[in-house]
Amino acid sequence: MASVAEHYDQTLAEIYSWMHGGFNAGIQKNIAFFKPELFAPKSSGIALDLGAGCGFQSIPLAKLGYSIIAIDLNSKLLAELQKQAGNLPIQLVQDDLLNFSQTVNDNLELVVCMTDTLLHLETKEQVALLFSKVFSALEPGGQFVMSFRDLSKTLEGTDRFLPIRSEKNCILSCFLEYELETVKVYDIIYRYQNANWKLYKSFYHKLRVSQDWMVEQLTQSGFKKLNPTTEAGFVTITASK
Numbered sequence: 434m435a436s437v438a439e440h441y442d443q444t445l446a447e448i449y450s451w452m453h454g455g456f457n458a459g460i461q462k463n464i465a466f467f468k469p470e471l472f473a474p475k476s477s478g479i480a481l482d483l484g485a486g487c488g489f490q491s492i493p494l495a496k497l498g499y500s501i502i503a504i505d506l507n508s509k510l511l512a513e514l515q516k517q518a519g520n521l522p523i524q525l526v527q528d529d530l531l532n533f534s535q536t537v538n539d540n541l542e543l544v545v546c547m548t549d550t551l552l553h554l555e556t557k558e559q560v561a562l563l564f565s566k567v568f569s570a571l572e573p574g575g576q577f578v579m580s581f582r583d584l585s586k587t588l589e590g591t592d593r594f595l596p597i598r599s600e601k602n603c604i605l606s607c608f609l610e611y612e613l614e615t616v617k618v619y620d621i622i623y624r625y626q627n628a629n630w631k632l633y634k635s636f637y638h639k640l641r642v643s644q645d646w647m648v649e650q651l652t653q654s655g656f657k658k659l660n661p662t663t664e665a666g667f668v669t670i671t672a673s674k
């Protein structure tokens with residue numbers, strides 16, 4: 434089995450933007466989410482992007498005026514972020530997001546951890562620990578935004594096969610195998626290369642965490658004004674210090 438770091442390095446990083454409909458589609462989706470009337474720097478202006486990937490959140494937030502610290506394990510995705518960011522104020526850090534307090538001061542106005550990044554941690558205890566570290570690092574009134582798929586309910590049979598994206602030369606689908614605390618996520622990629630279809634396959638684990646569990650842990654860490662929304666099984670929570 435590949436670790437999360439290996440899975441991204443060997444399989445996902447290369448097609449990450451593509452699987453989200455292309456780089457511009459990923460950016461536009463987040464421009465629509467981070468509305469200027471809700472997200473505009475008011476105090477320190479420093480935003481931390483945990484598991485920043487290729488910058489789908491960092492770039493829109495930098496365009497809104499935040500100074501970004503973008504942390505990710507994957508060098509390929511960070512290189513893509515750097516290329517796309519131009520002169521925007523985005524500091525890249527290649528590290529485990531659990532180590533973020535080694536890089537930042539306790540004056541963050543905004544922390545984001547989006548699109549399942551929380552589920553890539555190894556245990557629920559690490560998620561709870563991260564929440565209390567984020568709470569400490571935020572300014573009073575600071576905000577924490579997260580989004581993740583609620584994998585707590587078990588899909589059965591063929592419902593576990595998920596089409597992700599298909600185009601003329603590349604087809605990506607996922608298969609989910611449910612365990613007690615985690616789901617094994619198999620990425621199955623067919624690429625048309627040198628007049629042949631070539632199969633790439635690999636799997637990694639994601640945590641099974643419900644919306645209710647996340648809300649409970651955030652509350653225990655001290656967060657207030659929790660605002661969870663769910664759309665097609667995908668949960669977004671905004672929480673305030």
Ligand SMILES: C[S@@+](CC[C@H](N)C(=O)[O-])C[C@H]1O[C@@H](n2cnc3c(N)ncnc32)[C@H](O)[C@@H]1O
Nearest residue numbers: 484485486489505506507529530547548550553
């Ligand atoms: C599903 S992607 C989300 C990327 C971006 N936030 C987005 O919405 O497109 C998860 C990202 O988290 C990174 N990641 C996973 N575990 C990590 C960890 N422990 N520390 C730092 N980055 C991690 C992966 O390399 C990947 O870029």
